[in-house]
Amino acid sequence: MAEQQLQNDRLLRAAKGLPVDRPPMWVMRQAGRYLPEYNQVKGERDFFDVCRDPEIASTITLQPIERYQPLIDAAIIFSDILVVPQALGMTVEMVEKRGPVFPEPLRHPSDVAKLRKEVDVQAELGYVFDAIRETRKKLAGRVPLFGFVGAPWTLMSYMIEGGGSKMFTEIKRWIFMWPEESRALLQRITDVVVEFLARQVEAGAQIIQVFDSWAGELAPHDFRTFSLPYLRQISARLPERLQELGLDRVPMTVFAKGAWYALDDLCDSGYDTVGLDWTHDPAEAVKIARGRVTLQGNLDPNTLYGGREAITRGVERMIRGFAGAKSRYIVNLGHGITPGVNPEDLKWFFEEVVRVGTEVYQEF
Template identity: 55%
Template sequence: MIFCFFSPKDFPKLKNDAFLRACHGQETNHVPVWCMRQAGRYLPEFREFRAGKDFFETCRSPAACCELTLQVPLRRFPFDAAIIFSDILVIPQAMGMDVQMVAGKGPTFPEPLKEPEDLLLLQPKVDVNKELGYVFKAITLTRHKLDGKVPLIGFTGAPWTLMAYMIEGGGSTTHSKAKRWLYRHPEASHKLLKMLTDVIVVYLLGQVAAGAQALQVFESHAGCLGPVEFQEFSLPYLRDIARKVKDQLKESGQDVPMIVFAKDGHYGLEDLSQSHYEVVGLDWTIDPRSARERTGGKVSLQGNMDPCALYAPKERISEIVKKMLEGFGTRGYIANLGHGLYPDMDPENVGAFVEAVHTHSRHLNLK
């Protein structure tokens, strides 16, 4: 098999370190940019490659993940980082749950968790290397194939977001089944969140050992929690993950920046900026200047153009980007959208977004 020839050693030298420098708040010539879901259905070559293949089968093929990850940064746009092609729902699968990607419906769990007793159905001790080794192989292969062009980001879902999927059994507008657990079964909720945290820590460390150069934690369902529930059921686990991953990495002398993205969690911005992450990712509901003020220069920021702004004409995209850059400033900043790209977006406008970030930030840096 193709990946057998690649080891997580002797990786090609990194040529563009703007993203990593920005994560650490260091100066860069231009503001680095990447997009959540940059390898995705908005690209005709992605749709062609994925046609007729099962989504999770694709995720389990290191060669396919490598191809999908590289299609974008290498061949289309001058993105400053690549993110490994995978999904947050590989963790519930590794814990023993069946998850299917149903066309037109999205992720579906045929047997979601219903009551606390169902926790007994989950694997009590997950062998992460065995269950998720395919992600590690994909990362190693992709890092080699990237040839040092840009850094490779690994990622995971955060405990609360994964818990919500495992109980809802799929997407939801209210998340009322999962929130019912928080109010009715707080102990079982903490038990599940702790189980997820333990797997996530080993999973992220495995991604770094395999070659990931930065890590993003997606708390995509922060928005359905209020500040009180966020403090109890999300934030402690986000902190735990960063602390444990960093402690382990420090022991082996490694420094890998971590990004926390709590979508719609603006009420938690101050806390998130003091949670051991180098970067806080923002959705588009936060004003750049107020995000800077509220995080007090403690972290780098990432985001946050409304993905729907990509429906605007290119000149308008350029204006929006310029304002966004002026608001955030060019230091300690990584440009991105406030959430992932939608399937009906025009790749040309994504190109215009990337170009606008590079051009305007170079000008602003000269001022």
Template identity: 55%
Template sequence: MNEFPSLKNDLIIRAARGQKTEQFRAERLKHDFFEICRTPELATLITLQPIDRYDGLLDAAIIFSDILVIPQALGLSVEMLPEKGPVFLDPLVVPEDIDLKLRNKVDVDHELGYVFEAITMTRKALNGRVPLLGFIGAPWTLMAYMIEGGSSRTLSKAKTWLFKYPEESKRLLQKITDVGVDFLIGQVKAGAQMVQVFDSWGGELSPFDFNTFSLPFITQIAKRVKSQLKNDGIEPVPMTIFCKGSWYALESLSNIGYDTISLDWTIDPIYAKNITKGKVTLQGNLDPNMLYGDHDTIRASVRKMLEAFGTSERYIVNLGHGILPTVDPENARVFLETIHNVGLELNNNHKN
């Protein structure tokens, strides 16, 4: 195993486990997006940028990578085009493509070893300042990308598979799940101290379809990753699940083995706390677009969020989705500084 520096800030790790805590583009212009992902030195550099810029205000770093490296590992070609996003050059069209276009067996060390190398390099470069997080895309979200060929407003092609070829869809979802499990285990062994599963298109499914085509596979991921790590003599790391728009699944998500549920901005904190009953740590959930507001609006919104979730409970402050690329970095600083200041204030009030 690698020898890593001692961790100086473990707040997010303790928060995810429900333990008591205190209070959380230049390279892109020079390099292709996936070139950065596949170059550990560049991935490390970009992962460290926010930690350096907001020194002392962030409690975790997340490795620079992308959820679509799994479809690439399976054999599909994906490009990241300016102003358009990800584009699959030869997406899946019919179930027969599972055998024709995808690898039967994926060796994650061979296909995704560059991510493991970036994680190890970044973990060492962080020198214990904050924990390093890894992640994958959830099977349903990845399946949808692989069939749609990119982003989609309706997901009509992917949903056609679910309703016309349900068994073949489950076969594809299982194939993605197996790679995802191996990939997360590899990330932990490489140095990731916490991992997250992103089901960004989970909310595009009805409750019934979510329970059929998403929940069983994200459940597998949590159980298999933790079990395999234990079998390998490695302490399982905290795991987070994020299912954007799947408010109806909160109770189920709190019972399938994840330590933290990340919430989008459409879920009321009080509702989430009532449903999950303290069984998991909640994370989120400020609307990322709020960072386009003025500083007073940002401060007021953060205060409202912290008061609703409660700083003395199982809670990790975060946005309700990823930060948008055109946000003013100073607005992000106001967001982070307000978390720190209001968090201390509310904690002191709670103690008194």
């Protein structure tokens, strides 16, 4: 697509470790149910039907940008990590008050035969690429656009558990009883993930994030066996695939929720930015990172329910805690924003980030 002049490159600069005037910011799930305009546009439509409609998906993607401009420094395409299992041939339903449900999960290695042996990413996920192209047109260069994907471990967890889980019994049964078959399935997912990300960049994504939402369910040894190698594959193979497509490398972010013990490994995993959940102490994370990556995060999302004084205290503590990273820092929540948040309280969060961040960065 024809390149538009990017009016706000603050986030891309921070991801590359370049100087910025204040910490850039966006929040995970910023296009979602907490916004009345989202609920109005989605209406009674099925969630995945909305994801598959490029016009609606692009409209939803832009809702927080338009509501909060010029405070937010990036958009993230409205989609879902579970479109990859769907591309692999699995049925995924979004059930009200329950979340995603797989009617036929993979409960034994023999069930893998039900998956597509070859996935035509362009054919199966073309609606995501269409949504990215449409969103880039509508953004008109205001801010960069994130593409994203679920990490192989997290996607396999959903595919085997059949949805969200508290105990993760089924996926743990797999990795402990059938470790070789688990690695084979993780590899199949990784291959699709790399191509999916490459095609998102081809469609116009300017930065990508890999969400390993269930990373914290793994013990450190198991994380290094069943998650980290595939995260490293993605960061190594994506630039190679982009080069094959005649495309430039884009900044890459990894977010391994709950894997606090793995921060040092993640800083050496080939990504430009490492996202942090709220269990990390900012100053300690800066010490561990040692300038190797840009850090992203990490206010507890539930702080947004605590009123404006609590939000201000949280922002002050967070930004000053990450000050040692200097410009290698992107503000975000420690996980996605939740549906009950008052949009005006989120606006206060953004405004306080601008106030405190500008003040702190003037001290550099």
